[in-house]
Amino acid sequence: SPTSKRSYSITLLPGDGIGPEVTTVAKNVLDFTGSLEGIKFNFREMLLGGAALDETGVPLPDETLSVAKQSDAILLGAIGGYKWDKNEKRLKPETGLLQLREGLKVYANLRPAIVFPQLMDASTLKREIVDGVDLVVVRELTGGIYFGKPRGFSTDENGEESGFNTEIYTTHQIDCITRFAFEIAQKRRGKLCSVDKANVLEASMLWRRRVLAIAEEYPDVELSHMYVDNASMQLVRYPKQFDTIVTNNIFGDILSDEAAMITGSIGMLPSASLADLGPGIFEPIHGSAPDIAGQDKANPFATVLSAAMLLKYGLGEEKAAERIDYAVLDTLNRGFRTADIYSAGTKLVGCKQIGEEIMGLFGSAV
Amino acid sequence: SPTSKRSYSITLLPGDGIGPEVTTVAKNVLDFTGSLEGIKFNFREMLLGGAALDETGVPLPDETLSVAKQSDAILLGAIGGYKWDKNEKRLKPETGLLQLREGLKVYANLRPAIVFPQLMDASTLKREIVDGVDLVVVRELTGGIYFGKPRGFSTDENGEESGFNTEIYTTHQIDCITRFAFEIAQKRRGKLCSVDKANVLEASMLWRRRVLAIAEEYPDVELSHMYVDNASMQLVRYPKQFDTIVTNNIFGDILSDEAAMITGSIGMLPSASLADLGPGIFEPIHGSAPDIAGQDKANPFATVLSAAMLLKYGLGEEKAAERIDYAVLDTLNRGFRTADIYSAGTKLVGCKQIGEEIMGLFGSAV
Ligand SMILES: CC(C)[C@H](C(=O)O)[C@@H](O)C(=O)O
Ligand SMILES: CC(C)[C@H](C(=O)O)[C@@H](O)C(=O)O
Numbered sequence: 001s002p003t004s005k006r007s008y009s010i011t012l013l014p015g016d017g018i019g020p021e022v023t024t025v026a027k028n029v030l031d032f033t034g035s036l037e038g039i040k041f042n043f044r045e046m047l048l049g050g051a052a053l054d055e056t057g058v059p060l061p062d063e064t065l066s067v068a069k070q071s072d073a074i075l076l077g078a079i080g081g082y083k084w085d086k087n088e089k090r091l092k093p094e095t096g097l098l099q100l101r102e103g104l105k106v107y108a109n110l111r112p113a114i115v116f117p118q119l120m121d122a123s124t125l126k127r128e129i130v131d132g133v134d135l136v137v138v139r140e141l142t143g144g145i146y147f148g149k150p151r152g153f154s155t156d157e158n159g160e161e162s163g164f165n166t167e168i169y170t171t172h173q174i175d176c177i178t179r180f181a182f183e184i185a186q187k188r189r190g191k192l193c194s195v196d197k198a199n200v201l202e203a204s205m206l207w208r209r210r211v212l213a214i215a216e217e218y219p220d221v222e223l224s225h226m227y228v229d230n231a232s233m234q235l236v237r238y239p240k241q242f243d244t245i246v247t248n249n250i251f252g253d254i255l256s257d258e259a260a261m262i263t264g265s266i267g268m269l270p271s272a273s274l275a276d277l278g279p280g281i282f283e284p285i286h287g288s289a290p291d292i293a294g295q296d297k298a299n300p301f302a303t304v305l306s307a308a309m310l311l312k313y314g315l316g317e318e319k320a321a322e323r324i325d326y327a328v329l330d331t332l333n334r335g336f337r338t339a340d341i342y343s344a345g346t347k348l349v350g351c352k353q354i355g356e357e358i359m360g361l362f363g364s365a366v
Numbered sequence: 367s368p369t370s371k372r373s374y375s376i377t378l379l380p381g382d383g384i385g386p387e388v389t390t391v392a393k394n395v396l397d398f399t400g401s402l403e404g405i406k407f408n409f410r411e412m413l414l415g416g417a418a419l420d421e422t423g424v425p426l427p428d429e430t431l432s433v434a435k436q437s438d439a440i441l442l443g444a445i446g447g448y449k450w451d452k453n454e455k456r457l458k459p460e461t462g463l464l465q466l467r468e469g470l471k472v473y474a475n476l477r478p479a480i481v482f483p484q485l486m487d488a489s490t491l492k493r494e495i496v497d498g499v500d501l502v503v504v505r506e507l508t509g510g511i512y513f514g515k516p517r518g519f520s521t522d523e524n525g526e527e528s529g530f531n532t533e534i535y536t537t538h539q540i541d542c543i544t545r546f547a548f549e550i551a552q553k554r555r556g557k558l559c560s561v562d563k564a565n566v567l568e569a570s571m572l573w574r575r576r577v578l579a580i581a582e583e584y585p586d587v588e589l590s591h592m593y594v595d596n597a598s599m600q601l602v603r604y605p606k607q608f609d610t611i612v613t614n615n616i617f618g619d620i621l622s623d624e625a626a627m628i629t630g631s632i633g634m635l636p637s638a639s640l641a642d643l644g645p646g647i648f649e650p651i652h653g654s655a656p657d658i659a660g661q662d663k664a665n666p667f668a669t670v671l672s673a674a675m676l677l678k679y680g681l682g683e684e685k686a687a688e689r690i691d692y693a694v695l696d697t698l699n700r701g702f703r704t705a706d707i708y709s710a711g712t713k714l715v716g717c718k719q720i721g722e723e724i725m726g727l728f729g730s731a732v
Binding site: 080089092094098124125126129145146148151152153160161162163164165166167168169170171172197199200201202203204205206207228229230232233235236237238250251253254255256257258260261262266 | 527
C-alpha cells in the first residue's frame, strides 16, 4: 500500500534554457528508481531564474523559496540566458539562484570532478594526465565576496564612479566549511588541500589560520595549503595530486569549473549544495545552454547524477543512488551519447532517449 | 667613445631563491647585447623581498624604491620562500613586491602565454590544442582587492573574528587598463576578451560598463566578454580562441598562471609591468623555487626574455630586444635545456651555460 512507502517531497526548479528538458529526464529517473526501491516522490514544480522573471517579475518568487524550504530536497536544472543578461542586478536570473542559496543556508557546495573512462578522450589533456582523476571541490557557497557588505556603487566629489564588493569571512563560517571538508576528505582518500591567497588577503589569512586550528580535530587527514594562482596551475599540471579541495566562494567558482573542464566530462558532472539543517540543492554544474534549448539535444546525465546525489546526500537513500550511478555507467558502456560527448563509433541520441536508456536497464541489469 | 652610446640605468632586484642566478644571466645577456648595439647599461643592484627583510628588516627598503624610481627600468628575479612564509603581512616578501608595484604605479601587467614549438610536448594538453597558442593576459596590477580599503580583521561583540578585503575599481582605473589592452590588441590579432564576474559583483558590473564605453574608441578591435569561471574553462577547452585578455588584479593572477601552465612553457615566460610615466618592472612569471636555489639548476630563459621585454617596452630598443628573442630560440633549437624543460634527445645544462649559449650566438648568427 502507498502508506508503507517512504515518501519525500521534492521541489523541482527547471529554470531556463535546457533546464526543463534535463530535469524532466531526471524526474522520470527518480520516479522509476523509487518504484523499484519503495520510495514515493511528491514533486512540486516552481519558478526560478529567467522563467520566474518572465512570469512574476522577480527571479526568486517568495512562494518558490517557501515551498523549497518545506521540501526534503531541491532538484534544479539551470538558470540564465542572453535574454536577461542586461537586466539590472536585482532582476538577473543569477540573483534568484544566489537568493535561494542564501535563503536555504546551503553553505557547503560539493563539486566532484571525475573522469569517466568512456569519455576520457574528450579531455583536452593527455590521457596519462587525466586517467584516474577523482577529486572534489568543497566550495563555501553562502559567504565571501558573493554576499559581503558593503557592496554597490559610489560617486566621489569629482564625479568619479566606483564599483565595490567586500570579501569577508568570519571564524564561524570558515570553521563550518572546513569541518565539512575534513569529513568529506576522511571518507575519501584522506587528503585535504585548502586554497587561499593568504600571501595577500586578510580574509585568506584568517581562513588559513582557522583551517590550521580545525585540522587538529582531524589528525588522520593530510592537510596542505596552496595559493589560488598556484592551484589553478596545479590542476592543469597534475590533477591527480588532488583528493579534496576546500576553498572560498569565488575561488571555488573558478577552480571547480576549471577542474570540471579538465576531466573532459563537463556535461556529466553533478553538484550538491548542503545546509546543516533543511533541504539541499542538487544541480548539474553546466549552464542553461540557451542555443540548444528545446531541441532535445541537451545532455541529461549531469542532472540525473545530481538526482543520485540528492538521494545519497539529501535523503540518505544510498541504495537508490547507486542504482542510478550504475545505470548511467551502463548507458555509457552501451555507447549512448548526446552530441556534446559523441565520438566516432558511439550512438548519437537525444536527451529523452538517454533517459529511456537509463530506465530501460533497471528491471534487468540491477 | 662611451659618450656616443645610448645609456640607461637599470635597477637589478635579484630577490630570493633562484632570483640571483637568473638575474645574473639576464644582466650578462643585456650587457652583451648592449655591446653589439651601442647601448650602455648602468646596473645598480638593490634589495627586495626576503633578501631585504634579512638585511634591513623590511621587504621594500626606501632606498630600493627611490633608486628604482630614478632608473630607466627594473629587472626583477623572484621573491619569497618558506623561511618568511609565516611572517605577519607587513613583513612578508610579497608585501615588498606589492609596495614596489604601487610605488611605481605600474598598473598594466602584460603576461604573454605562448607555446615554444620546441617545448610543446611539455604541455599536459594535447598537441593539437596547444600548438599555436599565442595569447596575452593584460592584468590590472595596482588596484582591486589587492589594494582596496577597508581591509583587515575585526572582532564583534560576541568575540567572533572576521577577515575582510575590498574589491574596488574606479572608472578611471578601468578606463586606463582597458585602453592599454585595446592598444595591445590592435597591435596583435585585433581581438580583446574582457573577463569579469558581472553577473554577481558590482565592481565587475562597472568594469563591463566601462569596457563597453571605451570600446567605441576602438571599432577595429573585436570585443567579447566572459565570466571568470567560464574563462578558466575556456583556457583549458580551446586556448587558441584567445588573443588579448583584459581583467582585474585577482582574476588576472589566477588566469595568467593557468594560461602559462597550459602552454607547457612555464619556465620560459616573461612579464612586464608598466606605468604611464616612469620605469616598468620586468620579471619572469615563475617563482623563487627555493628548493633548487644556488645549485645552478634554474632556468634563466624567462628572465632573459624579461630583459628583452625591458628593451622593447621599457626602453624602446626593439632591435636589441629582437637579438635576444632570436638568440633564445636558437639556443632552444640547438637543444640546450635546463632540467625543468629537459626531454630525451636534448642537452641538459645548468643556468650559467644557458647564458653562455645565448651569448655565444650573437657574434655569428645575428
Ligand atoms: C550563475 C552564477 C551566479 C553561479 C555562481 O557564480 O555561483 C554559477 O557560476 C555557479 O558556479 O553555480
Ligand atoms: C607574489 C604575489 C604577491 C604575486 C601576486 O599575487 O600578484 C604573484 O603571484 C604574481 O602573480 O606576481
